[in-house]
Amino acid sequence: MLEVNNLKTHFRTQDGVVKAVDGVSFSLEAGETLGIVGESGSGKSVTALSIMQLNPKPPAEYPEGEIIFEDQNLLETSDKRMQEIRGNDIAMIFQDPMTSLNPVFTVGNQIREAIRIHQNLSKSEAQEKTIQVLRDVGIANPERVVKEYPHQFSGGMRQRAMIAMGLSCNPKVLIADEPTTALDVTIQAQILELMVDLQEKYGTAIIMITHDLGVVSQLADNVMVMYAGRAVEQATTDEVFYDPLMPYSWSLLRSLPRLDTAGEVRLLPIEGTPPSLIFLPDGCNFSPRCPFVKDECHEIDPDLEEKKPSHKAACILSVEEIEKNKRRVDEELGVET
Amino acid sequence: MTESTETSAETNGSSGDFLLQTKDLKMHFPIRAGVLQRTVGHVKAVDGVDLSVRRGETLGLVGESGCGKSTLARLILRLLEPTEGEVIFDGENILGYDRKRMLGVRRNMQIVFQDPYASLNPRMTVGNIVSEPLRTHDVGGDSSGDRKKRVQELLEVVGLSPEHYNRYPHEFSGGQRQRIGVARAIALNPRLIICDEPVSALDVSIQAQVINLLQDLQKEFDLTYVFIAHDLSVVKHISDRVAVMYLGKIVEIADRDALYDEPRHPYTASLLSAIPVPDPHKERERRRVVLSGDVPSPANPPQGCSFHTRCPRAQDYCTNHEPRLEPQGDKVGAEVGSGAEASGPTEGHRAACFFPVLEGQHIEESETSTPYRAE
Numbered sequence: 001m002l003e004v005n006n007l008k009t010h011f012r013t014q015d016g017v018v019k020a021v022d023g024v025s026f027s028l029e030a031g032e033t034l035g036i037v038g039e040s041g042s043g044k045s046v047t048a049l050s051i052m053q054l055n056p057k058p059p060a061e062y063p064e065g066e067i068i069f070e071d072q073n074l075l076e077t078s079d080k081r082m083q084e085i086r087g088n089d090i091a092m093i094f095q096d097p098m099t100s101l102n103p104v105f106t107v108g109n110q111i112r113e114a115i116r117i118h119q120n121l122s123k124s125e126a127q128e129k130t131i132q133v134l135r136d137v138g139i140a141n142p143e144r145v146v147k148e149y150p151h152q153f154s155g156g157m158r159q160r161a162m163i164a165m166g167l168s169c170n171p172k173v174l175i176a177d178e179p180t181t182a183l184d185v186t187i188q189a190q191i192l193e194l195m196v197d198l199q200e201k202y203g204t205a206i207i208m209i210t211h212d213l214g215v216v217s218q219l220a221d222n223v224m225v226m227y228a229g230r231a232v233e234q235a236t237t238d239e240v241f242y243d244p245l246m247p248y249s250w251s252l253l254r255s256l257p258r259l260d261t262a263g264e265v266r267l268l269p270i271e272g273t274p275p276s277l278i279f280l281p282d283g284c285n286f287s288p289r290c291p292f293v294k295d296e297c298h299e300i301d302p303d304l305e306e307k308k309p310s311h312k313a314a315c316i317l318s319v320e321e322i323e324k325n326k327r328r329v330d331e332e333l334g335v336e337t
Numbered sequence: 338m339t340e341s342t343e344t345s346a347e348t349n350g351s352s353g354d355f356l357l358q359t360k361d362l363k364m365h366f367p368i369r370a371g372v373l374q375r376t377v378g379h380v381k382a383v384d385g386v387d388l389s390v391r392r393g394e395t396l397g398l399v400g401e402s403g404c405g406k407s408t409l410a411r412l413i414l415r416l417l418e419p420t421e422g423e424v425i426f427d428g429e430n431i432l433g434y435d436r437k438r439m440l441g442v443r444r445n446m447q448i449v450f451q452d453p454y455a456s457l458n459p460r461m462t463v464g465n466i467v468s469e470p471l472r473t474h475d476v477g478g479d480s481s482g483d484r485k486k487r488v489q490e491l492l493e494v495v496g497l498s499p500e501h502y503n504r505y506p507h508e509f510s511g512g513q514r515q516r517i518g519v520a521r522a523i524a525l526n527p528r529l530i531i532c533d534e535p536v537s538a539l540d541v542s543i544q545a546q547v548i549n550l551l552q553d554l555q556k557e558f559d560l561t562y563v564f565i566a567h568d569l570s571v572v573k574h575i576s577d578r579v580a581v582m583y584l585g586k587i588v589e590i591a592d593r594d595a596l597y598d599e600p601r602h603p604y605t606a607s608l609l610s611a612i613p614v615p616d617p618h619k620e621r622e623r624r625r626v627v628l629s630g631d632v633p634s635p636a637n638p639p640q641g642c643s644f645h646t647r648c649p650r651a652q653d654y655c656t657n658h659e660p661r662l663e664p665q666g667d668k669v670g671a672e673v674g675s676g677a678e679a680s681g682p683t684e685g686h687r688a689a690c691f692f693p694v695l696e697g698q699h700i701e702e703s704e705t706s707t708p709y710r711a712e
Binding site: 040154156157185187188190193212213215238241251252253255257259266267268269270271273274 | 632
């Protein structure tokens, strides 16, 4: 349904070209949930904003690639056509519900705006629909709440209102950019449950962008791991979690303190910091921090290739070499596998 | 001055195993309204907290935003003056201390803040930031050269390089800044460090670096930590004992494994079940308890048990009786009261609930047969 091919989003800045997204491809089918994982600055959000065509141009430019949605390339559609798609066919939920709602309009007003732009409804019909979507997302007393302002809402309610807005036009694709990062865990559980329910009800495809591997393992069918603007691993959720074939994904899992293992295991920190997107290292982007690094890694820039059926990873090491390295480091850490 | 406090602390036998104790600590912030700014109510940010921290241990403190964790940290350090209660550091109530004596105590208790972008002065060099406590307390050598050497040692201890001495905070990444914050906290060789969400502003791969650093420093310098976080996985990893806070009160406290394996308070149990674990198979099989609603306002906490508005096990009894933090038996079964009480007031597993989650029970199955634990 949605297909992204070799997407490149670069930003021209005074210091040089920032390659925020540098050759990312994936596809999304109806009803599927794709998890995009990565650290801050890995290009997750810029990928989402590119699909929505919300990156400011300039400085953003798309030197290569295409985003195909229902047989049209979103990178080439007119602004007018894009406006029809945005919010209607593809909707987005932003990370921070505090700043993404307008404080001077009532919540009802803001949801109604989205509905009236995209659907040919009268004011009173739109109002009814607004109340109905608010009820759908589990807000009590929607008739009263539509008249309230965002500051009267708690964080969880605001995120529900954002989801209501996103779903008000029954989009085919919903992009959720860190929808629960700003929320407490008990509220996060409510919101995630809500998203799963709504997905089952409407068959929406979801792109779930997050840095929380727990959230991904709960929701996603497939996972794409991003590092320094590239996809470094793509596979089913199970494959990525149980048999990661890119040292970065593996180290990320080993660097997490976990609830489900006994506490005495030492964490494996990933040394150093993510590279600057202007001056990328020679060879593999992850080579300066990689625990499995060998000399060739500093020269060869690996492509994303199929290591196993439908399991892609960007690493020059063979599957056997990766497995051997994993065992070696696990022994050093004292992890039982 | 500082010497005399140190010797008195050492000779003071009553402090026992505990480096820090709080007794019925309360912080009620007044809410003022109207032209005359009359007090119309109180936000009960911390409402009667009894806590004991043993020497050399890490006590984890978890809870949702607004539960009073950070306020409690500031009360312990006396950065806020509590409404009521006692803070006993090394056997002495420090709340009565004057400025001069307080300075001596502060040498031994330090804090690492949450946001490494806001807690380092952007106009000071790293050298100045880390040596400031040395200058304030007049330690670390007489000449500035001695202090510089000491600061460079500290930078190495926390994994930075001595050449960073003359740089400014903006030249560092989040993880490195947090290391600077840690270097500043350990500069005076304190005994207690309060870590207030030290890793929550950092990326996952960097969190592990800082957690490992804190653990290494604890071993090397024999530190005691109060580790505050909302992330229960991080707290599980680093803590020996864990306390769970809800609306300004401690609702459960226990050894790490007891708390995570056998949570007694329904709030702890639902918090634990709310956290997604990075394991898809386990995730699919898990039965999750989703609490409804939001945390009530601490300005107007519910009557009775403060958790009853969201509790899946709540009964009528909970709405008008307030549970106390009482000993819970772990795998002891029937003899709950006697067995746990014998081991002392701060030992073992304590929870504030009339209908605690017993072994093998699911928290939604409220057991009406569970006897009231009468007050």
